[in-house]
Amino acid sequence: MAKIIAGVTTSHVPAIAAAIDLKKQKQDYWAPIFQGYEFSKKWMAELKPDVVILIYNDHASAFDASIFPTFAIGCADEFLPADEGWGRRPVPALKGHSDMACHIAQHMILDEFDMTVVNSMDVDHGLTVPMNLLFGDLTPEEQWPCQVIPFPINVVQYPPPTGKRCYNMGQALRRAVESYPEDLRVVVFGTGGMSHQLQGTRAGLINREWDTRFLNGLTQDPVALTKIPHSEYVRETGSEGIEMVMWLAMRGALNEQVREVYRFYHVPCSNTALGHIILENV
């Protein structure tokens, strides 16, 4: 049977994509950010998962203003990096796991989480940046070392799902994965965050204290985090800090007891407080 072995959270700041594509990794501004993922890349290279289920939000790339699916799952065999206004990113196409994704979608719907099945879509920086940060800077001719199931959650149009709903959804995702007959080792990513606001006169808001409490709570008491209302995310961490509900989706897919293997927090990454944590099931 398939098994979830670990969870990863990370911010997915688009400026990181630009820094990689323009080869700025060694510049003073960027070096400490990429340094913060050196441990993680080694950890991932040793872990060698078969499949990554990558929870992220589409930033008006695959889905235009005509549709905002709350929970969606990519069931295609392949996903291309989206053209977000400056051409497709020069990273490898992502190989999906169509059979497993179809199994998960059906299992979750019967488990009362009504997934939107996506049979064709491009994936934007929300997915490709976390892949780069954990698997390295690959050229389009290379291949990612594992298959990827994209799992977009709407956090663009309010209301997004509540943190509690995301956490419960993560638990349903786990049940779906664990009922898949093949012996696959799966890592779940929850991406986005941490505090950031990209709009209005309050743009640039950063709340290190709140972010730190959230990072601590992820291991110690995730159920308490599921009670945070949307208004608190926005008030305390900025309008785009709401992305952290996706971290709770990842957390729901892990054991109650987890071990924090690694943590990295850095301000600023463009407009954002960058947060990253690795959790292993105990």
Added chain:
Amino acid sequence: MSEPKLSAYLNEFEDIPGTLIFNTFRSRQGFNLNQFCMSLMKEPNRIAFKADNAEYLKQWNLTDAQRDAVLARDWTGMMKEGGNIYFLSKLFSTDGHSFQHVAAIMTGSTQEEYAKMMLEGGRNPHGNRSKSNPSL
């Protein structure tokens, strides 16, 4: 869980300073504007738009306020007319600008001042949490 109170939910965001929440109502209001932005994900459309902004906009049925805000690159104006920052990002990317460039403009500071604020730890939440209680 008790029955959700939608009006109370929406009202809570109204107390947060300098923030527009892109809810379903604003999504309806900004639909054409946001779809125009989406069209800029395709290179031929970017070329046509760059050649003549006003001419390209004619096919998108924008309101006068939306069209004027786009032509003036009035980012706050576009958001007030239902634009969402992730859709608007297609427009400023076409112009060759970054999120930080546009965020600086919306806060009324230069990009240098804004970048310096971020390097110094970002905008402090203190005093920026509530319109009704600025001391929070």
